[in-house]
Amino acid sequence: MPILAKLVGLASLVPFIIVLIKLFQQKGVLHGILGILCALYTFIWGWINANTLNI
Amino acid sequence: MNRVLFASLLGDRKMATAICGAALLHLGCTAAGHFGWSCPILSASGVPCPGCGLSRATLALLRGEVRHALTLHAFAPVLLGALTLLFAAAVLGPEARQRLSEIIRKIEMRTRITAWMLLTLLAYWTLRLALDGRQFIALVT
Numbered sequence: 001m002p003i004l005a006k007l008v009g010l011a012s013l014v015p016f017i018i019v020l021i022k023l024f025q026q027k028g029v030l031h032g033i034l035g036i037l038c039a040l041y042t043f044i045w046g047w048i049n050a051n052t053l054n055i
Numbered sequence: 056m057n058r059v060l061f062a063s064l065l066g067d068r069k070m071a072t073a074i075c076g077a078a079l080l081h082l083g084c085t086a087a088g089h090f091g092w093s094c095p096i097l098s099a100s101g102v103p104c105p106g107c108g109l110s111r112a113t114l115a116l117l118r119g120e121v122r123h124a125l126t127l128h129a130f131a132p133v134l135l136g137a138l139t140l141l142f143a144a145a146v147l148g149p150e151a152r153q154r155l156s157e158i159i160r161k162i163e164m165r166t167r168i169t170a171w172m173l174l175t176l177l178a179y180w181t182l183r184l185a186l187d188g189r190q191f192i193a194l195v196t
Contacts, residue, residue, distance in 0.1 A: 009098025016095045030060045033173050037105045039095055040081065044073045 012043070019046035022053050060169045062160035064141065068152060071144040078138055085110045097196065105180035108195035109134055127194060130176055 019042050024032035026049075035042035046055060064070055081092055096104040112131035115124035124131045140159070144152050163169055183191045 006093060006098050009093035009095050012092075013095040013099045030058075030170055030173070033177075034060060037173060037176055039104070039106070040077055040092070041074060044070070044077055048069060048073060 012039075015046070016042060018055065019043065022046065022049075022055065026053070058167050058170065059160050059163045061137070061140075062156045062163055065144040065159055066153065066156035068145060068149075071141045075138065075141050075145050078141075082110055082114060086114050101192070102184070103180075103192060103195045105176050111195075113138075129179060130172075133172060 016039055020032065020035050023035045023042055023045055027045075031045075035045070046053070064074070084092075094104050094107050096102065097107055108128040109131060112124045112128035113134050115121075115127060116131045116135055140155070144155060147155065
């Protein structure tokens with residue numbers, strides 16, 4: 001299980017960076033910092049705004 | 056820097072519900088001993104991010120193990136408080152949610168508390184890595 005968890009974590013790194021850049025651009029520095037500190041927030045924000053961001 | 060962050064999350068029911076749902080799912084998986092979603096920064100670099108250890112610390116806090124929770128991550132009470140407010144925002148009606156959001160907005164505007172919390176969390180993470188990085192990594196991995 002830890003190997004699977006690590007693989008999922010690694011696979012999510014690239015989308016994490018893409019969404020994090022969008023988060024900084026769209027919502028500003030404070031939300032961007034929160035996105036770094038809490039990756040879950042970054043992904044949820046990206047998921048909710050996927051259509052408007054074209055991602 | 057924009058002063059208001061948390062109030063905007065509280066005012067958005069969809070976002071509050073999604074964050075609460077994902078957090079509860081993640082905490083539930085971690086509590087049940089299944090693997091939770093692992094941090095991409097930790098998986099890629101081997102270095103824990105500032106939020107690593109927060110899930111287990113929050114669970115320890117919920118079990119009443121305050122000392123253990125604070126050893127794992129000192130911001131567990133803050134996360135628990137934030138999740139409680141987000142849960143309230145998710146279940147409250149539109150008027151009550153707007154009132155709650157407005158109260159938090161005023162507090163954020165006056166004190167910049169969210170920005171200070173995030174900066175303090177960054178400083179806490181830096182200090183943990185600098186002072187005893189190996190123990191920190193062993194604790195959260």
